[in-house]
Amino acid sequence: MTTPIPEQSTQKPLGILFMAYGGPENLDEMAGYLADIRAGRVTSSAILDEITNNYRQIGGKSPLPEFTQAQVDATMKALEATGRPLKAYIGMRHWSPWIEDAVRDMLDDGIEQAIAIVLAPHYSSLSVEKYQKKIKSALKMYHGHIDFAFINDYHTEPGYITALADRVREGIAQWPEGERDDVHVVLSAHSLPVRIEKEGDPYSRQLLESAALVAQHAGLRDDQWSWSYQSAGRSPEPWLGPQLDEHLEALAEKGVKKVVSVPVGFVSDHVEILFDIDIAAQEVAQELGMKLVRPPALNTDPLFIGTLASVIERKAAAL
Ligand SMILES: C=CC1=C(C)c2cc3[nH]c(cc4nc(cc5[nH]c(cc1n2)c(C)c5CCC(=O)O)C(CCC(=O)O)=C4C)c(C)c3C=C
Ligand SMILES: [Fe+2]
Numbered sequence: 581m582t583t584p585i586p587e588q589s590t591q592k593p594l595g596i597l598f599m600a601y602g603g604p605e606n607l608d609e610m611a612g613y614l615a616d617i618r619a620g621r622v623t624s625s626a627i628l629d630e631i632t633n634n635y636r637q638i639g640g641k642s643p644l645p646e647f648t649q650a651q652v653d654a655t656m657k658a659l660e661a662t663g664r665p666l667k668a669y670i671g672m673r674h675w676s677p678w679i680e681d682a683v684r685d686m687l688d689d690g691i692e693q694a695i696a697i698v699l700a701p702h703y704s705s706l707s708v709e710k711y712q713k714k715i716k717s718a719l720k721m722y723h724g725h726i727d728f729a730f731i732n733d734y735h736t737e738p739g740y741i742t743a744l745a746d747r748v749r750e751g752i753a754q755w756p757e758g759e760r761d762d763v764h765v766v767l768s769a770h771s772l773p774v775r776i777e778k779e780g781d782p783y784s785r786q787l788l789e790s791a792a793l794v795a796q797h798a799g800l801r802d803d804q805w806s807w808s809y810q811s812a813g814r815s816p817e818p819w820l821g822p823q824l825d826e827h828l829e830a831l832a833e834k835g836v837k838k839v840v841s842v843p844v845g846f847v848s849d850h851v852e853i854l855f856d857i858d859i860a861a862q863e864v865a866q867e868l869g870m871k872l873v874r875p876p877a878l879n880t881d882p883l884f885i886g887t888l889a890s891v892i893e894r895k896a897a898a899l
C-alpha cells in the first residue's frame with residue numbers, strides 16, 4: 581500500500597525585503613557607522629564624541645534593529661492570511677545586516693521575485709532612492725537577478741495617518757479636558773539639505789501632505805498645529821527648517837506653553853527621537869517654560885503594521 585504524498589505548493593516564495601536606516605549595536609561601532617553615513621568623509625573627534633555621548637544617554641546602542649525586527653515579524657504575521665508563500669529579509673542602509681547581505685541571502689535562497697519596502701513612508705532621492713540603488717548595485721556585484729518591485733512611499737495610507745492621529749490625541753489627553761484647546765501640536769520629520777527642493781524632490785511635499793491629513797484626522801484647528809524639521813546633519817550646507825529648537829522658541833514667543841511633539845517621518849523610537857526630541861528638545865522646552873509631551877512612535881502599532889501589510893499585499897497582487 582502506498583501512502584499518498586501531501587500536495588505541496590510548488591510556488592516559489594516571494595521575497596519581501598524590509599529596509600531600514602541601521603544603527604550601531606554598541607558604542608565601539610560608532611566610528612564605523614558614522615564613516616558609512618558620511619560616505620567616508622572624516623568625522624572630527626568632536627562630532628564623534630558628541631554623537632557617541634548622545635547614544636550613551638539613550639542606552640549605549642541603537643534600538644532601531646530590535647524595533648525593525650519586531651515590525652517585520654508582525655507584518656509577516658499579518659501577511660500569513662494571504663496564503664501565498666513569502667519570505668522576509670532585513671537589510672540596513674548604514675550598518676549590518678547590510679542590504680547587500682540580504683540580497684546575497686535572497687540569491688542563495690533562489691528568490692526570483694521580490695518586493696522592497698523602506699521603513700520610511702516618504703520618498704526622497706537622499707533616502708528611499710539610495711536604498712533602492714543599493715539593491716541594484718548588490719545584484720550587479722553578485723551577477724544575480726531578482727525581479728524587484730519597489731514600494732516608493734506610503735505617506736497617505738489611512739492606517740498610518742490614523743495611527744499618528746491617535747498619537748496626537750494621546751498626547752493632548754495628557755492635559756485636563758479644560759486645558760486641551762491650548763495645546764499646540766508640532767509635527768516633524770528629519771531635515772534634508774535645502775538643495776533637494778531645487779531638484780524637484782517630493783520629500784517636503786509628501787511630508788506636508790501627511791501632516792495635513794494627521795491634523796485633520798486628529799480634529800486640530802489650523803492654528804493648533806505647525807510643522808518643523810529636526811535632526812539636521814552636521815554639514816556646512818543649508819538644511820530644511822525651521823529646526824525643532826528654533827521652532828519651539830518661536831512658539832514660546834507667541835505664548836504657547838503646552839506642546840505635543842509627533843515626528844511623522846520616523847516609524848520607530850530611535851536616537852533621532854529618543855535623544856533629539858526626548859532629551860535635546862525637551863531641555864529647550866523646559867528652558868522656555870513649556871511642557872512638551874512626546875507620545876511613543878508607531879513601532880508595532882497594529883494600524884501601522886496593517887498599513888505595511890496592505891501596501892505589500894497590493895504590490896504583490898499587481899505583480
Ligand atoms: C530623510 C533622510 C534621513 C533620515 C530619515 C535619517 C534618519 C536617521 N539618521 C540617523 C543618524 C544620523 N544621520 C546623519 C546624517 C545624515 N542623515 C541624513 C538623512 C537622513 N537620516 C543625511 C542626508 C545626513 C548627512 C550625511 C552626510 O553626508 O553628511 C548622521 C551623521 C552626523 C550628522 O551629520 O548629523 C547621523 C548620526 C539616524 C539614527 C536615523 C534614524 C533612522
Ligand atoms: Fe541620517
Ligand SMILES: [Fe+2]
Pocket residue numbers: 770811812813852
Ligand atoms: Fe539623522
